[in-house]
Amino acid sequence: MDRIGIIGIGxxxxxxxxxxxxxxxxxxxxxxxREKTKQVEEKGGIIVNSPKEVAMNSDLVITIVKDSEAVKEVSFGKDGIVFGKHEGLIVADMSTINPTESKKxxxxxxxxxxxxxxxxxxGGPNVAISGELVMMVSGNKKTFEKCKKxxxxxxxxxxxLGESGVAHSVKLAMNLQITMLALSLAEGITLVKKTGTDPKVFLEILNSTYFKTGMSEKKAYKMIDGEYDATFTLTNLKKDINIMNKTATELGITLPMIKKAEEIYEDAVKExxxxxxxxxxxxxxKKINDK
Structure with missing residues (x-):
């Protein structure tokens, strides 16, 4: 498979x-x-006018779009992927979507x-550019084996991970972790800063313990310095938090912390x-504490 299609050039x-x-x-x-495809085109990628054309010219089509509605639109809507089908075509969805919708x-x-x-x-674009993402896969194992390389x-x-939908469940659980880590670091930094303590000392101590994370070792310092080069926007994480809570409801479980986090991120977007x-x-x- 040397012909790969990408639908969604974010x-x-x-x-x-x-x-x-x-x-x-x-x-x-x-x-x-189309303007977002400029770099891909300059490097030799072929830019087409529809998902159908992507499918017609690809052995493997990867969809990387906003949500399940967008996946359905590029897949089954006007000039969607299914209208460009051919022998051996495989579709791989890299979007973060509801597991139930993924199965459908x-x-x-x-x-x-x-x-x-x-x-x-x-992993974000900073690691995708060198092929160092971590990928969760679910669906038909034989299909996976065909495009594993x-x-x-x-x-x-x-x-x-098994049958369709499972990978998206685990992906949501992973994004739940980064939601909580970002919040706990934000509140920890705010707390020690209010006492007059250098928050970088807090991070130095944190990172000398069992409780350190990749986020506390890297992004947390940028949080202190006010550097927010977006590899994954706050709005996009809020979207995923919405999906987490919807999925929890469908599963009949209660996740109280992510429920509260949804309110916080919603307010942050509004601000x-x-x-x-x-x-x-x-x-x-910081803003709600400066009021």
């Missing part, structure tokens, strides 16, 4: 496409806002005799912090 999709072009793959891409989408693809797997990832060029670690990195939640915590 920050992540752009980085994945550029990396695959570096590896010599023939990349065909589509994005609703997989089933709908099978109605068209197209194999689809779930491939959500951890291609996916291994995108991610340094691949975890096959104008939506387009900065999700770690910019510290700005919202």
């Amino acid at each position: 920050m992540l999709g752009n980085a994945v496409a550029l990396h695959l072009l570096d590896l010599g793959y023939k990349i065909t891409a589509f994005n609703r806002t 989408i997989t089933s709908n693809f099978l109605d068209y005799k197209i194999d689809k797997i779930d491939v959500p990832v951890m 291609n996916l291994a060029n995108i991610a340094k670690d691949l975890f096959f 104008g912090f939506g387009e900065i990195d999700y770690t910019g939640i510290i700005n919202y915590i």
Whole structure:
């Protein structure tokens, strides 16, 4: 499979496409806002006008779009993927979506005799550009095996998790972790700063203990310095938190902390912090304490 299609050239999709072009793959891409495909086109990617055209010219199509409605639109809507089907076509959805919706989408693809797997990832464009994402995979294992080598060029670690929808469940659980870590660091930094203590001392102590994380060792220092280069926006994380709570309701469980986090991130977006990195939640915590 040397022909790969990318539908959705946001920050992540752009980085994945550029990396695959570096590896010599023939990349065909589509994005609703064509201007965002400029880098991919300049590097040799073929930009087309519809998901259908992407499918027609690809062996593996990767969708990286906003939500399940967007996945359904590019898949089954006007000039969608299914209208460009051909022998051996595989669809891999890298979007972060509701697991229940993912199962339905997989089933709908099978109605068209197209194999689809779930491939959500951890890691942003900064690691996607060098193929170092962590990928969770679910769906038909034989389908996964057919494109495993291609996916291994995108991610340094691949975890096959079982039937359709499972990978998206685990992805939501992973994003739940980063939600809580960002909040706890924001509140910890705010607390020690209020006492007149250098918050970097707090981080030095934290990072000398069992409780350190990659976020506390790297992004937390940028949080203190007010550097929020967005690898994953606060608005996008809020969207995923909404999905977490909807999924919890569907499963009949209560997740009280993420329920509260949804309110906090919703308020942060309303206060104008939506387009900065999700770690910019510290700005919202600072703002409500400056009132």
